Each structure stands twice: as C-alpha cells, then as structure tokens.
Amino acid sequence: LVTQGVCDEILMIDINQERALGEVLDLRDTIKYLDRNVKVRTASYADCSDVDIIVITAGAPPQKGQTRLDTLEVSAKIVKTIVDPVMASGFDGIFIVVSNPVDIIAHYVYKLSGLPKNQVIGTGSSLDTSRLQNFIAELVNVDPRSVYAYSMGEHGDSQMVPWSTVTVAGKSFNDIIQDNKDLVGDVDLDEIVKKTTREGWEIYNRKGTTYYGIATACAGIIKAILYDENRIIPVSTLLEGEYGETDVFAGVPTILNRTGAADILEIHMTDEELNKFHQSVEILREYTGKMHTPD
Numbered sequence: 203l204v205t206q207g208v209c210d211e212i213l214m215i216d217i218n219q220e221r222a223l224g225e226v227l228d229l230r231d232t233i234k235y236l237d238r239n240v241k242v243r244t245a246s247y248a249d250c251s252d253v254d255i256i257v258i259t260a261g262a263p264p265q266k267g268q269t270r271l272d273t274l275e276v277s278a279k280i281v282k283t284i285v286d287p288v289m290a291s292g293f294d295g296i297f298i299v300v301s302n303p304v305d306i307i308a309h310y311v312y313k314l315s316g317l318p319k320n321q322v323i324g325t326g327s328s329l330d331t332s333r334l335q336n337f338i339a340e341l342v343n344v345d346p347r348s349v350y351a352y353s354m355g356e357h358g359d360s361q362m363v364p365w366s367t368v369t370v371a372g373k374s375f376n377d378i379i380q381d382n383k384d385l386v387g388d389v390d391l392d393e394i395v396k397k398t399t400r401e402g403w404e405i406y407n408r409k410g411t412t413y414y415g416i417a418t419a420c421a422g423i424i425k426a427i428l429y430d431e432n433r434i435i436p437v438s439t440l441l442e443g444e445y446g447e448t449d450v451f452a453g454v455p456t457i458l459n460r461t462g463a464a465d466i467l468e469i470h471m472t473d474e475e476l477n478k479f480h481q482s483v484e485i486l487r488e489y490t491g492k493m494h495t496p497d
C-alpha cells in the first residue's frame with residue numbers, strides 16, 4: 203500500500219505495540235523515494251471509527267504439520283478481540299480478512315460485525331489465482347497477466363480450477379494445449395492444481411511465512427475498492443444461491459468497487475468442475491459450522 207501509494211494514511215495496530223511501531227518506522231523511511239506521501243502511524247481500535255478499510259492480518263501461523271484449517275480456533279479467538287472493539291468504535295467501512303483459514307474467518311468476521319455482506323471480504327483464492335497464472339504462463343511462455351484463470355473454493359488444500367474457462371488472451375487453454383503439443387507436451391492439469399495448492403508451503407517452509415504475494419494481492423483488492431474499479435478478483439465472499447451454494451464464504455470471481463464486494467460473477471463450469479467446487483465448499487461449510495454463533 204505504501205510503495206504503490208494506494209491510500210492517504212495507514213494506521214498500524216498490533217497487540218505487540220513495539221512491532222507495530224517498528225513497522226511504522228521502517229515504512230516511513232521509504233517515503234522520500236516514492237511517488238507520494240502515504241502517512242503511516244500506530245493507532246488504537248478507537249481510531250477506526252472513520253477509516254475506509256480495515257485489513258485483518260493478525261493470526262496464528264500454522265505450526266509444523268498443521269494445515270490452515272488447524273489454526274481456526276486460535277485465529278478466531280484473536281479476530282474476536284479485534285472485531286469487537288473495531289465495531290464499538292463505530293466503524294462502518296469494509297473489512298478485508300487475510301488471517302487463515304481465511305474463508306472461515308471472513309465468515310466469522312461477517313457474523314461478528316453484523317455488517318452487510320458486501321462489506322466483508324476474504325482475500326480467498328486471489329493469491330492462489332496469482333500462483334496458478336504463473337504456472338500456466340511458464341508452461342506456454344507468456345506474461346502471467348495474459349492468462350485468465352481462477353482458483354476457486356477454499357484458500358487451502360481443496361481449492362479447484364475450472365479448466366474449461368481458462369484462456370490465454372481469449373484463446374481457450376484446451377485449444378492451446380492441442381495446438382502446441384510440441385511446446386507443452388502432455389499437460390497434467392491436476393499436477394498444476396497441486397503445485398498451486400502447495401506453493402504457499404513451498405514459500406512457508408523456506409522463510410517461515412509468506413508476504414509479498416498476499417500483500418500485493420491485498421493492495422490490488424484495496425485499489426479496486428478505493429478507485430471504484432469494478433475489477434473482478436477471486437475473493438472470498440458470502441454465497442447466497444450463486445453456484446447453488448448458500449450461507450458460506452468461498453473464493454469466487456467477484457466484482458469489487460467502492461461498495462466492496464458488489465456482485466459475484468457466475469462462470470459456467472462443467473458438471474465435473476462444479477462437483478469439485480461443491481466438494482471444496484462442503485469443507486468450508488463443515489468448519490464454518492463450528493464458528494457460526496459469536497460468543
């Protein structure tokens with residue numbers, strides 16, 4: 203957000219106030235060499251009454267052997283200590299949830315906050331989509347930004363890709379594979395999905411966390427909102443009948459503008475793809491069931 207000059211001011215809050223201050227001081231040192239002055243300071247929840255967007259990134263990174271879903275209980279406890287005082291401040295902006303398991307925590311924030319569904323967004327499969335586009339781009343040797351593909355469902359092990367909708371600059375990926383056998387050989391689509399799903403762990407196992415990817419995905423989401431772009435990004439949003447699913451947050455292509463998650467794009471999938479999507483959503487629903495009632 204700072205290096206792209208996306209907003210006027212950023213307030214940093216962390217239970218570890220020294221850490222928040224350390225981040226502020228480090229970020230401030232960038233301003234001289236950037237295009238605009240983004241003010242950065244530490245703050246308290248009481249200062250959140252009139253902010254446009256709150257990004258929740260506090261959480262419990264998974265311990266060795268844990269999945270994102272295993273961190274649900276701890277993350278939910280942490281997030282409650284944030285959402286309650288934020289709402290008490292009078293906040294009526296947009297929550298963007300990053301904390302994992304992000305789809306379920308976003309749903310929890312939606313319930314806890316009582317805000318309309320468009321005002322609570324999980325980063326969902328936005329990051330997985332970026333990873334997926336990189337792998338497809340590598341295979342066919344094009345810029346990842348020319349690839350149109352979505353990872354959908356859980357930001358986690360059960361995510362799926364509707365391959366029948368994937369295009370490279372408008373040409374269907376299936377046709378590209380058929381027309382370029384000499385370049386791409388036999389393409390194992392399941393293996394690409396597996397690589398996409400594993401990528402977070404490839405990074406996590408080497409550096410103990412991931413941040414450039416999610417920070418930039420998040421900045422993209424925030425730009426779409428603040429600049430009223432109507433940009434479509436796969437984020438986690440409440441499904442109310444779309445794709446035949448209700449009362450669950452899942453990663454789906456979503457139109458983002460000044461109102462937040464303005465609308466869901468319902469892409470047409472094959473029956474097999476839809477089945478995989480339902481299977482992923484079923485896992486989210488099971489875990490969401492544990493979190494439904496704010497206590």
Ligand SMILES: NC(=O)C1=CN([C@@H]2O[C@H](COP(=O)(O)OP(=O)(O)OC[C@H]3O[C@@H](n4cnc5c(N)ncnc54)[C@H](O)[C@@H]3O)[C@@H](O)[C@H]2O)C=CC1
Pocket residue numbers: 215216217218221259260261262263264273277280281283284299300301302303304325326329357410411412413416
């Ligand atoms: N959705 C996504 O694609 C991604 C999600 N994550 C998730 O983000 C969360 C944080 O990950 P990291 O930044 O790597 O962890 P980290 O441990 O570096 O940072 C977490 C921060 O949260 C703070 N914190 C803990 N409890 C708090 C509370 N009650 N109130 C305020 N602040 C509190 C800690 O002091 C710490 O500074 C995890 O849930 C992780 O899984 C991380 C990367 C990508």
Ligand SMILES: CC(=O)C(=O)O
Pocket residue numbers: 270302329402403406411412416
């Ligand atoms: C940490 C995480 O969820 C990711 O990088 O995918």
